[in-house]
Structure formats: structure tokens, C-alpha cells
Amino acid sequence: MLAENILKHLKKEGYKFTNRRKLMVEILVANQDKFISAKTLCKEVQQMYPNVSWDTIYRTLALLLENGVIEKREFGEKGSKFRLVCHHHHHHHVVCLSCGKTKILDKCPMTFIDTVFDDFQVVEHRFELYGYCNACI
Template sequence: MTAFEQAVRTLKRNGYKTTGKRQRILEILYNKKKYMSAKEVQDHLKEMFPGISPDTIYRNLHTFVELSVVEETELNGEKLFRSSCDVHGHHHHFICTECGQTRELELCPMDMFQGQLPGCEVTSHRFELFGKCADCCLAV
């Protein structure tokens, strides 16, 4: 079963209908495999669903994040979304600020901080690297 098929199954298991709009949003994110803004997703939906509202897109994207079938980050004050990774388990990302492509990083820097937080319990963290990917660096 593909990651896309698993995402659709997760929607159904959680009581959500797999409407054409929802399926198309997931297809876009799972085919692109990069972080995209809601506006970029809307641009891809224009032909098939010309009247789709930004609210509908945001509502679905946030539902997908809650169900862990889509990942969310923030760059320059804008929320960006991408399909969940093929890498299972704890990992982080390098995100190209030019094209949005991502690479999974398996190394976690949290071990370096344990000694600096005596008596504390870290319950969550987020670590992302931003820059230009090799292809975007060559394009300059």
C-alpha cells in the first residue's frame, strides 16, 4: 500500500469522507513531496475546482495535520504543508528555501542538550535546517 493510500485509509478510519477535493489535495502533496503553501495548493486545484475557497483548503490541511497524514512547518511567518515522510520514526528535515524540496535527517541534536537541562523534562521539540539544496545552488 502506498503512503497516499494509507493517508486515504486514515481519513476513512477517522470518520472523514474522501471527497474529490480532499483526495486531490492529498494527491498534490504526495506527488510533489515538498513543502507547499495553501496558496500553492489552491493554484493546483484551480482547474478541477475553480470555486474552492482558501478556507476549505486550510480546514482540510489542518485536519490532515491532526491525523498525521500531512506535516506542517512555518517559514517566514507562513504555514507550509507536505505529505508525511516515508521515513518512519523520529527524524528532522533540511528544507530548501528556494524550491521547497526536503531531505530527511536522522540525526537528532536533542542529546546535546540533556546536560544543560537538569531536572527538566522535554516533552516535544522541532528541529529543521533551512537553506538552498544542491540543485538550487547550481542554478545560481
């Protein structure tokens, strides 16, 4: 997904974007294969805009979450991290707890689990494996 496509979509929905917010979208696009924290995102934005406020960071993240552009996951003591929503086919992720890098897991465990429930209808599920990639071991 390209930053310009995201910005066009949001502009069409009536949202304005400052250069700081545009940069945030560009950073998320550049890191679309991993989850990143708001702190990391803020540090990267501050390289170009040293006075960017935390309010700007969090308001923009909330706007992107609300519009289905990004997704949020909790990483225990490391807090929340964000990444662009995958618009691929149905899949799941393997996620590195250290660097946030993700890989797609094409096999869905629901094909095995679904046969176990004869008195329960699953309407939504999420499956992710967390560990450490080879670079972080």
C-alpha cells in the same frame, strides 16, 4: 505513504472526501519530500477544478492536520507550508527556504544537548535546519 491509504484511514474515522479533497491528498503525496504552501496547493487543484474555494483548501488542510496526516511549518514572510508527516524513525530535516524540499537529517542534536541540562528534563524537541538547496542557490 499512498493517497489511498490516507483516504481509507480518514474514511474509517468517518470523514467523507470529494474529488477535490482526494486530489489535494494526491498532490501532498506526490510532493511528500517538500513543504508546499496552501496557495501552491490551490493552484494545482484549480488546474482540474477551476472553481475550488479557499474554504475547501483550508478546511481540508485543517482536517489533515487534526488527524496527524500532515505537518505545518512557518516560513517567515513566506507564510505556512505543509507536508505529509514522516513516519520514519526519529529524525530531523534540512529544509530549503525557496522550494520547500526536505532532506532527512539522521543525527539528532539532542544526543549532545541532553548532557548539558542537569536541572531540566526535555520531553519533546524539534530540530530543523533552513537554507537553500543546490537547485535554488
